[in-house]
Amino acid sequence: MNEKVIISVCVGTGGMAAGALDVIKAFETELAGRGVEAEFKKRCEVHKVGCRGFCAKDVLVDVTAAGKTRTYQNISAGMAPRIVDEHILQGNPVMEWAVGPEYATFHGKQHKLVLAECGIIDPEEIGSYMEHGGYKAAAKALLKLHPEEIINEIKKSGLRGRGGAGFPTGMKWEFCRKAPGTRKCVICNADEGDPGAFMDRSVVEGNPHSVIEGMLIGAFAIGANEGYVYIRAEYPLAVERLKRAIGQARESGWLGKDIQGSGCDFDIRIGLGAGAFVCGEETALIASLEGQIGEPRPKPPFPANKGLWGMPTNINNVETWATVPKIINNGAPWFSGIGSEKSKGTKIFSLVGKIKNTGLVEVPMGMPLKEIIYDIGGGVPDGKKLKAVQTGGPSGGCITADYIETPVDYESLGALGSIMGSGGMVVMDEDTCMVDVARFFLSFCMDESCGQCTPCREGTKEMVRLLEEITRGEGTPEHITMLEEICAAMKEASLCGLGKTASNPVLSTLKYFRHEYDAHIFEKKCPAAACRALINFRIDENRCKGCGMCLRNCPQGAITGQKKKPHTVDPDKCIKCGACLDSCKFGAVSKA
Amino acid sequence: MAEITLNGKELETAPGATVLEAARAAGVDIPTLCYHEALGPYGACRLCIVEASGPVLKPSLITSCNAKAADGMAINTESPLVVKTRKILFELLIARSPRTKPLLEMAARFGVEGTRFKAAQGEPDNCLRCGICVRACTGKIGASAIVFARRGQGRHVTAEFEKSSSLCIGCGSCANLCPTGAIRMLDEGGRRRIFVNERVISDLPLVECRNCGRLFVTPKQADYVNAKTSGQGRPSPGDLCPECLRVSKASALSGLPPD
Numbered sequence: 092m093n094e095k096v097i098i099s100v101c102v103g104t105g106g107m108a109a110g111a112l113d114v115i116k117a118f119e120t121e122l123a124g125r126g127v128e129a130e131f132k133k134r135c136e137v138h139k140v141g142c143r144g145f146c147a148k149d150v151l152v153d154v155t156a157a158g159k160t161r162t163y164q165n166i167s168a169g170m171a172p173r174i175v176d177e178h179i180l181q182g183n184p185v186m187e188w189a190v191g192p193e194y195a196t197f198h199g200k201q202h203k204l205v206l207a208e209c210g211i212i213d214p215e216e217i218g219s220y221m222e223h224g225g226y227k228a229a230a231k232a233l234l235k236l237h238p239e240e241i242i243n244e245i246k247k248s249g250l251r252g253r254g255g256a257g258f259p260t261g262m263k264w265e266f267c268r269k270a271p272g273t274r275k276c277v278i279c280n281a282d283e284g285d286p287g288a289f290m291d292r293s294v295v296e297g298n299p300h301s302v303i304e305g306m307l308i309g310a311f312a313i314g315a316n317e318g319y320v321y322i323r324a325e326y327p328l329a330v331e332r333l334k335r336a337i338g339q340a341r342e343s344g345w346l347g348k349d350i351q352g353s354g355c356d357f358d359i360r361i362g363l364g365a366g367a368f369v370c371g372e373e374t375a376l377i378a379s380l381e382g383q384i385g386e387p388r389p390k391p392p393f394p395a396n397k398g399l400w401g402m403p404t405n406i407n408n409v410e411t412w413a414t415v416p417k418i419i420n421n422g423a424p425w426f427s428g429i430g431s432e433k434s435k436g437t438k439i440f441s442l443v444g445k446i447k448n449t450g451l452v453e454v455p456m457g458m459p460l461k462e463i464i465y466d467i468g469g470g471v472p473d474g475k476k477l478k479a480v481q482t483g484g485p486s487g488g489c490i491t492a493d494y495i496e497t498p499v500d501y502e503s504l505g506a507l508g509s510i511m512g513s514g515g516m517v518v519m520d521e522d523t524c525m526v527d528v529a530r531f532f533l534s535f536c537m538d539e540s541c542g543q544c545t546p547c548r549e550g551t552k553e554m555v556r557l558l559e560e561i562t563r564g565e566g567t568p569e570h571i572t573m574l575e576e577i578c579a580a581m582k583e584a585s586l587c588g589l590g591k592t593a594s595n596p597v598l599s600t601l602k603y604f605r606h607e608y609d610a611h612i613f614e615k616k617c618p619a620a621a622c623r624a625l626i627n628f629r630i631d632e633n634r635c636k637g638c639g640m641c642l643r644n645c646p647q648g649a650i651t652g653q654k655k656k657p658h659t660v661d662p663d664k665c666i667k668c669g670a671c672l673d674s675c676k677f678g679a680v681s682k683a
Numbered sequence: 684m685a686e687i688t689l690n691g692k693e694l695e696t697a698p699g700a701t702v703l704e705a706a707r708a709a710g711v712d713i714p715t716l717c718y719h720e721a722l723g724p725y726g727a728c729r730l731c732i733v734e735a736s737g738p739v740l741k742p743s744l745i746t747s748c749n750a751k752a753a754d755g756m757a758i759n760t761e762s763p764l765v766v767k768t769r770k771i772l773f774e775l776l777i778a779r780s781p782r783t784k785p786l787l788e789m790a791a792r793f794g795v796e797g798t799r800f801k802a803a804q805g806e807p808d809n810c811l812r813c814g815i816c817v818r819a820c821t822g823k824i825g826a827s828a829i830v831f832a833r834r835g836q837g838r839h840v841t842a843e844f845e846k847s848s849s850l851c852i853g854c855g856s857c858a859n860l861c862p863t864g865a866i867r868m869l870d871e872g873g874r875r876r877i878f879v880n881e882r883v884i885s886d887l888p889l890v891e892c893r894n895c896g897r898l899f900v901t902p903k904q905a906d907y908v909n910a911k912t913s914g915q916g917r918p919s920p921g922d923l924c925p926e927c928l929r930v931s932k933a934s935a936l937s938g939l940p941p942d
Contacts, residue, residue: 367834384831389726389749542812542831542838543727549775552836553800573799580771583744583764584729 096127096135096179099153101210103142103296104289104328109149110167115139117171131180141297143210144451145197148190151210154178162190193469197448200466202429202455204437205413209297214332217339220300226345228416232308233353236419241312242268245415247423249435254280254371254408255483255512256588257434257501260415263405266395268313270403275315277306278399278406280376281322281329284368285484286535288515290439291409293451295322295329298413299336303359305412307345308419310357313405318359321376325366333361368485368539372587373398373406375541386541387587408513410439431457434500438514444481445520447472457498460490464518475520478619479603483512485532485539486592488599489525508599510592524621525604526611530558532596540589546581547590553577554597563624566612575601623667626682630671632657634679641671641680688757702747702758703731711760713747714769714789716776716862717813722822724749728813730772734762744768766794774798776811783809783863808880809865810840816857816866826850826907829857829866829884840866842884851877851885853901875901892924894931899924 098118102111115137122128122135133156143151148164154174155161161184163174170188178184203209213219220226232241246261267275279302283291295302306318322330337359340346348356362380369375370385377399379385398404414436418426427435434456440463442452447469454463460480464470471477479489482499488509490497497503501511519528537551554577557570578594585591601608610616617625630641630650635657642650642658649665652658657679660671672680685696689709696705701724706713716728726749736742737756744764752758759765773790778800780786790796812831817840820829828851832841842848853875858868867878870889877885889898890905905922923931934941 369834386834389724389746538835540835542833542835543814545727545729545772545776545812548812548835548838549779550771553775553778556801569799576767576771577775580768580775583768584732584772586726586729 094133094157096133097138097153097155098135099138099140099155099210101142101149101151102139102214102328103146103149103293104326105142105146106149106151107328109165111139111150113168114150114152114166114171117168118175121171121175125175125180127175127179133179135179138213139215140211141209141214142293142451143297144201144206144293144453145194145448146451147447147449148194151190154184157182162194163188164190164194193448196469197450197452197467200458200462201453202437203453204417204429205294205301205410205439206297206451206453207417208301209293212298214297214299215335217300217336217343220298224420225300226304228419229304229307229345230351232419233311233350233355238268238312238314241308241419244423245312245418248418248426249423249430249433250411250414250418250426251434251501252408253410253414253438253513255486255510257511260407260411263395263407264309264313266393267315267403267405270396272403274317275313275403275405276317276319276399277310277313277315278318278373278376278380278404279306279320279322279409279412280371280373280406281320281326281409282364282371282376283323283326283409283513284371284539285513285515287441287443287517288484288513289441290451290514292326292329294409294413294439295326296332299329299333300340301413301416302333302409303336303340303346305407305415306359307350307355307357308415309405309407309412311353311355315405316356316358317402318357319362319380319399320359321362321364321370321380323366324363330361330363337361367541368535369541369587369589372589374587376406377404384541386543387589389586410514429455431498431500433502434511438499438511440499440514440516442468442516442518444516444518445471445475445477445523446518454499456500457503459495460497460499461495463499463516464495468518471518471520475522477518478521478523479519479525479528481509481517481519481528481532481596482515483510483595484515485535486510486588486595487512487515488595489519489528489603490599491603508595508602510595522619522621524562524617524619525600525607526558526562526617527619527621529597529600530555530562533558533593536589536593540593544584544586544590546577546585547587547593550577550581550585550590551593554594558597561608561611562617562622564611564615564622566608568612570612571601571608620682626667627662628660628665628667628669628671628680628682630658630660630675631679631681634677636677636679638676640674640676644670644674646670685752685754685756687752687755690758690760696752700752702733702735702745702750702752702756705752706733706747706758706760712792713760714793715748716786716789716811717815718748719815719819719860722815722818725814725818728772728776728811730769732765732768732772734759734765769793770795774800780807780809780811780863782807783811783865785863786811809863810880811863811865812838812840813862815860815862816840819856819860824852824854824856826852826854828852829879840879841882847883848885851887852903852907853877853885853887854904854907870898873898892927893922894927895924897924897926 150166152163152166250260251257367385370379372387374388375385394404439453477492481489534555540547542548581594620626637655647664649661714730717725726746731747732744733747735745773795777798821827828848855868858866887901930941
């Protein structure tokens, strides 16, 4: 009998960037070239699978042979021959390339629900999704449940919007269902724009059918016949997979007229975003889908009553939609059994920044931040100290290391002046200047402001100017007063969520890192030694061996010194690029 | 009709009135830049914020231009929060346009003199991005000649592709409605030109009045008005200047000769 061997290669954007397609080709060439199937009677299949989260170790390859799965990390095309030779043909896994213990710890504390099939199924084949229970929930919902039963189930489950605000999904659906009108629509918001966030991309890339199934169930419950996925054009792979999935769903009768004989008509179209962050805001998203300029509109009217082309419209985020089939399959009590008191289920975070295990993690709501950072993320690299964790993207805030025990759910993060947001989690170490962080997020919001309303358009610009002056050592106590006043005005008076929350990074750093602002203003010092205008590079004469490495690397000719004698930096010529620090092998260069 | 409390006084509003309309009808001054009676609410300048609370509303700032007055609403147009927030908005606007007189006068009326914020980089302009010109041109005239381009800091009023507009009919509504004079219309040398901050966005020839010979309208506008009023038995307005049109209408009604 032919033994079956499956080689699963991660083809998420992370995997693809690391060379997944070359790896696949190498395996295929290798398998064919050696006649593995013909001569060795091993039936080999190379599968493409979505992201399994541990992007730091891409390309990740699973080899399942003789009933056992072995995962390899950091695989490149050149490594394929040896794996085929030793593992597949001789049955001896190449242990030195296999994942280490951190792979197990990374996954150990996670609770994969939305991501459960990501990295297992082939995102390009509906059959693969069906094999893993795909469209079972839709069949149950459309053929056995009444729309109101579905809404009640979602309400009972306690599911809240995963896009950031955390509004109860069931209630949102009910508003739209009850809104007068016969033509209604549902929209999937896949315009993921937070810097450092890639949850939605990975879900769409790794399991596009879960989003389609969720939308189908929601549309049936709401009474909508039209669906749109608004997705960033910068996610070409996700768009391609989604298009393919929609096509396959149509062919298999999961989209279109009279779906599976239920009498329900529903179809999905894709709308591409052109890269404006503000289009993640629902009214701006609707304007953009309509072909208008992507600018927010005043609420009310809310989309549930008057949304896309005036239709009652329900918008949910990718992760929310992908959660829906799980709830219908397993029931509300199962779902509400996961998570904390007011935040149910799981949440996906993209763990980035100064963290060992960069990647995508899905954890039950309410897990202490500490467990996510240290147990799953492996802590801060290079022996550095954790300084803060930024959650919620540009609308979020920074949480200090003192609050590391905080359970991660909507309420607890809100209480600390941050937000859950869509799930970006940026870890910062002691080398990060918090004033500079605030400046970074503010300038992001300034660039992304649509410019329609006064507080956001003018306020972000003024705040960026004030923060820049502080980081240059030109700040005064009045700067802080002005920042606080603009923050308050923007929060109160902005037209949309972008402006209302843009001040959060400033407010939270002012709250927890006031001493850093003060150091910049009063002592003209940057405690993290990150703000160029306030630091100086120095060479320790006791450590300097006079090797001349720094001298050769300095682009300004600011370093002088004779061979084998200690060198010096001329502060007037130095542009503080740090090339000397990076090139010194003796730790003689320091900045302060 | 709704019964509301406005700055402590109870009053009844006109049916369907917004908070702004109700307040103005009651003689309460609320500053607005982007609001225009003919165009409806826009909600962009945010100067018309008031503090509102009501049966279902927690006390919060709302923009009065687009909020319908509802029974039981209590509105305060001068609460400390309103005054504080409005001051920042004025200061931010003055920083952008420090020499724009109508803005400075409006700010002064609400107790804001000058700004602590830095003036805009480069030459400050008079355009406050209120969008009245854009909305009039698109929503009322139907020409869509004058538009907003770019976003955020780069947002500015212009014509398509930053060139002299091919869609503009030269009606001058934008210039007439502009609250700060940032848009100007100039009839000179047989042509009508429209400027946004000194840059030409429209340059069209003018035609003579059939009767008096005065240059008064662009052919595009004449065609546009004729097309809109066709079949209504009026003298073709594109041919006569407003004055001659009035005389000719009066003459037709009274049966007396125009002179």
